[in-house]
Amino acid sequence: MSRKRTRVGPLATPESTADPLDVDALLDDQNTRIIVCCGSGGVGKTTTSASLALRAAERGRKVVVLTIDPARRLAQAMGIEALENTPRPVEGVNGGPGSLDAMMLDMKRTFDEVVEGQASPEKAKQILENPFYVALSSSFAGTQEYMAMEKLGQLHRDAVETGDYDLIVVDTPPSRSALDFLDAPERLSSFLDGKFIRLLTAPARGPARLMTAGFSMMTNALTKILGATVLQDMQTFVAAFDTLFGGFRARAQKTYALLQAEGTAFLVVAAPEPDALREAEYFVERLTGEDMPLAGLVVNRASTAPAGSLDADEAMAAASRIDRTGAGDPEQTPGLTVALLRLHADRIRIVEREAVLRRRFAAAHPAVPTAVVPALSTDVHDLAGLRRVGELLAAQR
Numbered sequence: 275m276s277r278k279r280t281r282v283g284p285l286a287t288p289e290s291t292a293d294p295l296d297v298d299a300l301l302d303d304q305n306t307r308i309i310v311c312c313g314s315g316g317v318g319k320t321t322t323s324a325s326l327a328l329r330a331a332e333r334g335r336k337v338v339v340l341t342i343d344p345a346r347r348l349a350q351a352m353g354i355e356a357l358e359n360t361p362r363p364v365e366g367v368n369g370g371p372g373s374l375d376a377m378m379l380d381m382k383r384t385f386d387e388v389v390e391g392q393a394s395p396e397k398a399k400q401i402l403e404n405p406f407y408v409a410l411s412s413s414f415a416g417t418q419e420y421m422a423m424e425k426l427g428q429l430h431r432d433a434v435e436t437g438d439y440d441l442i443v444v445d446t447p448p449s450r451s452a453l454d455f456l457d458a459p460e461r462l463s464s465f466l467d468g469k470f471i472r473l474l475t476a477p478a479r480g481p482a483r484l485m486t487a488g489f490s491m492m493t494n495a496l497t498k499i500l501g502a503t504v505l506q507d508m509q510t511f512v513a514a515f516d517t518l519f520g521g522f523r524a525r526a527q528k529t530y531a532l533l534q535a536e537g538t539a540f541l542v543v544a545a546p547e548p549d550a551l552r553e554a555e556y557f558v559e560r561l562t563g564e565d566m567p568l569a570g571l572v573v574n575r576a577s578t579a580p581a582g583s584l585d586a587d588e589a590m591a592a593a594s595r596i597d598r599t600g601a602g603d604p605e606q607t608p609g610l611t612v613a614l615l616r617l618h619a620d621r622i623r624i625v626e627r628e629a630v631l632r633r634r635f636a637a638a639h640p641a642v643p644t645a646v647v648p649a650l651s652t653d654v655h656d657l658a659g660l661r662r663v664g665e666l667l668a669a670q671r
């Protein structure tokens with residue numbers, strides 16, 4: 275039998291045409307001021323952000339990480355289970371000149387703060403107590419994305435003012451799509467500014483001439499559906515909010531510009547699966563289209579090849595032979611040997627399939643440096659785990 279030996283150690287990855295991402299160069303570059311980790315839900319954005327932030331801090335940067343939805347145990351390990359909406363120091367970071375502060379985004383609190391910062395105290399109170407505002411600020415699709423951007427803007431202003439931080443690492447919300455983060459501010463302001471809301475709130479906004487027959491038919495219908503109080507609430511809310519529109523838009527645009535700035539680096543995190551990588555491709559294209567600086571792709575939770583020199587075909591052939599003849603290791607039952615050989619073959623095939631997906635991505639986007647992080651055997655829920663992921667992120671050569 276021909277022996278095609280592929281030597282793959284536990285962390286080695288099959289060749290792909292992409293350049294390896296140099297994580298330490300990115301973290302050590304004093305010009306890197308903001309790192310944004312995006313990607314579709316569940317791929318490891320929060321883990322990657324926290325790992326990068328810890329590594330940067332332990333390499334001497336003054337870092338703050340804005341996490342959005344850390345798993346409970348990770349939040350505990352970082353001392354951020356309480357929603358305080360301000361950064362606090364993480365205990366257990368290895369000494370040196372660097373430091374790490376962390377926070378978890380409180381979406382509603384952030385929204386409230388924006389309102390308080392923009393409106394007079396009475397007007398702010400009126401808005402904050404409005405039921406429609408309460409609903410919007412805690413559940414409107416896109417609010418979390420918008421508030422993550424808002425908080426990033428705030429952290430950046432503070433960092434510039436106080437000099438407390440020289441690197442901000444940002445996690446992004448668990449959206450279905452990575453693009454939601456970029457679209458949210460526009461979506462929120464066009465919702466508030468939109469035709470529908472304008473029509474709906476026309477009476478509150480003024481000119482009675484808008485009260486056409488069609489319009490009152492519509493409000494009557496809506497009153498039936500929503501109830502008079504809800505409609506009234508919406509109208510009062512939008513009227514009160516009206517003066518803030520300019521402020522909101524201007525802030526969103528500022529943060530958008532910040533994302534396009536030179537010191538910003540986007541990392542797209544993806545799982546080694548067709549859907550996640552396709553999503554990552556859309557995102558890469560969008561970033562390029564918007565002039566947003568992409569630092570690279572992180573393929574997280576990659577499968578690793580089992581040790582040994584049997585390739586998948588050889589393992590399957592051996593399994594069939596033993597299955598047929600019953601000739602196995604005399605110490606073991608043939609059935610177990612056959613099962614192990616098949617498992618071995620399966621794992622190799624998964625690793626190969628993932629490599630094909632990565633090569634496909636690299637062929638479409640050859641300029642995107644890539645880091646591959648293997649799936650660890652346990653969840654990442656403490657500083658040691660984050661440190662390990664940081665090492666793996668940095669060990670791409």
Ligand SMILES: Nc1ncnc2c1ncn2[C@@H]1O[C@H](COP(=O)(O)OP(=O)(O)O)[C@@H](O)[C@H]1O
Nearest residue numbers: 315316317318319320321575648649650653654
């Ligand atoms: N490389 C990895 N190996 C093992 N577990 C991982 C790895 N990366 C992430 N995880 C785990 O996967 C889960 C989802 O990760 P998380 O970072 O919260 O994803 P996201 O923020 O994209 O939703 C968490 O429980 C985390 O501990």
Ligand SMILES: [Mg+2]
Nearest residue numbers: 319320343448
């Ligand atoms: Mg997350």
